[in-house]
Amino acid sequence: MCEKMINLHESIGDLKSLVMLDLYGTQIEELPDSICRLSSLKYLILGPGSSLENLPKSIGDLKSLVDLDLHRTQIEELPERIRRLSSLGKLILNGCVSLRKLSKLPSTLTHLKVESCISLQKLPSLSSLKNLRELNLSNCKMLEEIQGLEATKSLVEFSLYDCDTIETLPEVPLTLTSLKIESCFSLQKLPYFSGLKNLRDLVLSDRDKLEEIRGLEATISLEEFSLYDCDTIETLPELSSTLTSLKIKSCFSLQKLPDFSVLKNLRELFLSDCDKLEEIRGLEGTESLEKFGMYHCKTITDTPRKRLGQGKLLVDLFSGSYSLNLNDGIYKGLILCLVFELDINEQGRRRNTGKDIIYIHHFKGFDWFGFPLKGIDAIEEISVQGRDCDVKFWKLLPENTETDQRMVADFF
Template sequence: MAEEVVTAVLPKAAETVWDSIQRITEASICMNDNHSRFESKMKTLCAVRDDLKDRTLKYKSTKNRTMEDWFHRVMAVEKVVEELQSKFTEKQETSTWIHALPRSKLSKQLASMCVEIGELVLEGNQLGDTLVHKVADRVVKMTAPDISYIPTLQGVLDKILLDLSNEDLKAIRVIGMLGAGKTSILQNLNNHEKVAGMYERVIWLTVSGEENNKENLSIEMLQHVIVERLIVDTEDATDVYKVAGRINKELTGLKYLLLLDDVKAELDLELIGIPEGAKGSKVVMTTKYRHVRLPSCSSIEVKKLSQSESWNMFHRLLSLPSGVKNNPQLDRMAHKAVSLCGGHPLMIKMAARIFKSIENHELSEISWSDGLQTLRRWPEKGNNEPMKDLLKFCCDHLDQEHKPCFLYSALYPEDTEISTEGLLECWEAESFLKGSEDAKIGGRNILRRLQNLILLEEGATGQYVRMHKLIRAAALNLLSEDRKDRYLVKTSESLPKLNGSTPKRQCVDLWTGKEWISLANNSLDNLPDAPRSTQLSTLFVQKYSKHKKIPDSFFQHMPSLLVLDLYMTEIMTLPSSIKRLSNLKVLYLNGCIVLKELPSFIGQLKSLEVLDIRGSGVGKLPNQILGLTRMKRLLVSFTMSTQDNYDVLFKLSGLEELIINVDSEMEEWCNTLIDEVVEKVSTLPKLISFQFRLNNMVIDVIQVYIGCFMSCGPEIPEFYRYDSSIVQELHELQYLEVQDCCMVEEIVMCSQDVSPHVIPKLRTLILCNMPCLRKISPILAWSSLESLTIQDCPTLKELPLDISSAMGLQIIEVDKEWWETLQWSDSNVEERLVRCCFFRQLA
C-alpha cells in the first residue's frame, strides 16, 4: 500500500519540479527585458517627482502631509532601486542557464518593482491633479485698446499712475459719460508695467449688473469673482460673512490694487472682505454717477474728445488713404461725420466702421454721401441719449440674415468672452445659417460683418468675441420689441424666487411661452419641477452653483429644445427627463466638475450633434453613446486615469470633428498618447478635423484638417510628422490656421517631390502670433486663396503672392503698421491687394 502511494506521488512531484525549473529559466531569460522596463518606469517616476517638487515650490498644496508621505515613499524606492541596479550590474553578463536561479530571483524583483513604481507614478499624477493648486498670478493681463495717441484718455491714465504714489489717497474715482473710454483706461492701467511692479495682486472686478439695471451685482456674486481670482478655498464657507473672512485673510499682508469697473451704487468693501488700505493698497473705480464715492477718494473726470482727437481716431480706425486728402469733398464729408459723433469714442468707432463697410473702399462722393446721411439719421434732435439712438439705429438696419444672430449674442452675460465656435454652433442649431452651402463659413461671414460694425468685438484671442455693454443693452431692447414676451434674459442678477413667497402662477408664467432663456451667472435659488416650456429652443444655465441637482422632471415639457448650455454648473447627475429632448442638437457640460458620469440614456438623444464634456468629472463614456448617430463634434478631456475609458468614442462613425484636451504635464505620456490616438482616429471615416490641446507645453495645440471643414483652433506644429496618406488628403484642404507656434521660422514644402499645387483648394489662411516667422514658401500655389489674416508676425516682411495668385483674394485682415513695412517685388500686386485690406483696429 505504501509503495502504491509513493508511485502515485512521484509523477506529480517530478512534474512540479520541471515546471519550477522552466519558470526559473524563463525568468532568467527575461531579466534584461525586465530591467529595461524597470529603468523606463523609474525614469518616469523621477520625472513625476521632479515635476511635483517644482510645482510645490511655485504653488500651494492643500494637503502637504499627503504630498510629503509620497515623497518619502519615493525616496525609499530609490534606495531599493540602487541595490537592484548594483545586483543587475553584477549579473547581466552571467550565463542564463548556469546562473539561472540568482538571475531569476533578480528578474522577479525587477518585475515586482515595476508594478510598485507604476503605482507611485499614477498616485503622483493624481496628487498633481487634486492636491496642488495654483497661486493667484500677480496680474491677469487683459485685452486693452491702444489709447496712447488720444491725449484725453492717456492723460487720465497718467494722472491715475501719479495718484497711486500718493500715500494719503486710498481710492481714485474715474468718472465720465457712457462710452467715454473709462473701461479702456482701466484696462490699460491693469496691464501697465508700473502697476505690476507696485502691487502683489491686481484684482479686476466688474461691479455692475446688466446695463439696464441701476444696481451693483450682489455681494455673493462679487465675492465669487474675487474668490476665483485669488484662488481661495471657500468650500465650507456657508454665508457672505465667512467668505468675506477668507478673502480678508488672503489679502491681509498683501499690497493689492483693486480695480472696480462701472460702479452704480455705494459699495461696502468691508462686507465683501476687502481690508482697508493694507500696506499701501489702493482702489480705483470707474462710474458715471457723481454721487458714488469711496473714503479718501480723489476724482478724475474723463471728458469728451476734442475735435482734433476725434479726427485722429476716426482717421486711424478708417485707415483713410491718401485719396481722401486729395479730394476736398470727401475730406469735408469725413470731418462732418466726426462732428456728428460729439467726441464719443464709441460713436467714432461705429462711424468709422459704417463708412468702411459702405462699399469696401469705394472712394466715391455718392457712397460717402450715403454714409453721411446715415450718420445724420442717428441721433434725433433734442434727444439726450444720442449713443443709444445710434446703437438702436445700427441694430434696426441689420438685414434679416444678420439680425437674429446679433440678438442671440445678447443671451450671453455682460462682459463675457464668447467662444466663436460655440456661437456658430448655436446659430446653426437655431437654423440661422440656412442660406449657406457650408453653415460654418456662412456663420463666419456674418460674424465678420457684425465685427465690422463693432456690434461684436474681438475677445482676448481670435477664438472669442465680446459684446460691449452698451451694444448689448441696445440688443436687449431690440429683443424685447422683436420677441416681446418670448424670451427671458436674467444674467448676473436675481430672479423672483421660485419658492416660498412667490405665487405659483408667477413661476409658471416665468417659463411659459419662452423661446430663449438665459439665466447664466444667476443667483436663482431653485429650478422649477416641470415648467411647460414647449416652445423653448435655447436654455443657458451657465455657472449655476446654488444646488447640486436639476429636478428629475425638469425637461419633461421641452420638446423643442435645441441648445442646452450647463457650463460650469455644479450638477452631480443629469435628470432622467433629459432623454425626452429628442430634438436637442447642442449639449454643453464642460466645466461640470462634480458630474462624474453620463447616464446610459444619453444614447436616446438621437438628434445630438455637438457634445462638450471638457473639464467635467466624467471619467468614462458609456457604450450607449454609440446611439448618437448624428454626432458631428465631440470635445473631451483625457487624463492618465481616464484615457482607456474613452475608446468608445473612436467607434462614432459619423464624427467629423474631435477635440481632446490633455490634462497632464507629463511630456512622455503625452507623446505616447498622441501616437496612439492618431492611429485610432484614422479609422473614423468622416473625420475632418482633429485637435490635441496640451497644457503647459511648448506647443499648445496639434490640429489636423483632413477635409474642408472650418474650425477654430490653430496650429499645425512642425515637430509632429504625419502619415503620408494624410499629404494625399491636403488637396481637399480649404481652411488652414497656424497660431502660437513661437519658434517656427519658415513655412516650407516638406519634400521636393510634392507638387506646388498640394493645397489647390485652400480658401482661408490665418497666421497668428508667430514672432519668428520670416518666410512662407514661394513654391506653394495660392490660386484659390480668398481670405488672408496675419497678426503678430513682425519678422514676416514678404508675401509669396504674384499677380495670378492674388486675383482670388477678397479679404485681407492685417495691422496697418505691419502692412506698410512689407516689401514688394511687383507694385501691381500691392496695388491690387490694398483694395482688399481691412486694417485691424487699434482702439
C-alpha cells in the same frame, strides 16, 4: 428676474401647454418631480447662476424637450434616464465645474457643448450620436480621452481647446468641415487628414510636441488654415489649391513652406514670428493674393547691405507711418531709396547692430524683400514695421534721366 427664488411649487407640473421654462439667474436648488409631467416643454433653461445640483430621475419623461441648458449650474452628474429624452437636440454643460461624469446621451443630440467642466474625467462613448453635428470640448482639464468620435457620422464642427491631459485622438469623421485643436499640450499626434474631403477650416495652435501634419495635401476643400505656436514644426506639406487664407504665427522652428505657385485662390497670407523661415517660393504665382503681411521673420529680412526691389510707389507723407501707397499713374517711373537700421535689444536697451538694409525700387514689376508680386494694381498698401527695425532715411526720385542715377549714388 427672480433672483431670490430657491424652489418651484409642485403645481408647475399642471401647466400642460408650457413650452419654455427659463430659470436664468434664480437660486433654484432643486426641481420638483412634477416638472417631468410637462409634456409640451421644449426648452428648459436652468442656468447660469442657479445652485441646482441634481436633475429629477424621471427627467427622461420630457419627450418633447429639444434644448437643455445647464450652463454654470452645480450639477454633479446627469441621471441615467437622460438618454430617454427622445427629442433632445442641444445639450449645454458649459461651466459645470462640479460635473464628474456623463451618462449615456440620447442619440438625437445634434449639438453638445462641454466647456470649463474642470472635474469631468470621462465622456461616454460618442459612437451612438449619429446625428451629432457640433461638438465643443473646452477647458476640461481632467478629461483623458474621447471615445467613439470616428462613428459620429454627421459631425461637421469639432473644437477642442485647453484639454491638457488628452494624449491621443481617434480618427475624426470624414464629414468634418471645421476642425479646431488649440492648447492641448499633451496631445502628441493628430489624426490623418487625407480623408477629410469636406474640411474647409482648420486651426492648430499651442502644440509643443507636434512635429508633422499628415495628409494635409489631400484636403481638397480646405479654404482657411491657421497654424499658431507650434514650436517643433519644421516644414509644411503641400497645400490644397482651394486655400484662400493662410496664417502662420510663432512657429519658431519652421524653415520651409510648400511652393505657393499652385495656390491660385489664395487671397490672404500672414506670416509672423517665424524666426527660421528661409524663403517663400512661388509667391509670384498666386493670382488672387490681396493681403500679404510678414512680421518678425528675421532669417528672411535680416541680411546686411541687401539690395532688392523694383516698382512704382508713392510715399504717403501724411500718414504718420512708413506706409507706401501704390499709385501707378502719377509718375512714369520712380526710384525709391530706403535705408533700414537694424537694432537689437540687450537688457531692455536697444543697441544699433551697424547693419543696414538698403532697399531700392527702380525697374519694372514689383518686388518686396525678394518676393516678386505680379499685378501691382491689386496691391494698395505696403507697411514697414518692426520692433527691431527703423527707417533711417528715404527718398523718392523720378526715373527719367541719366541724372537720376547720380542722384541715387549721391543719396548713399
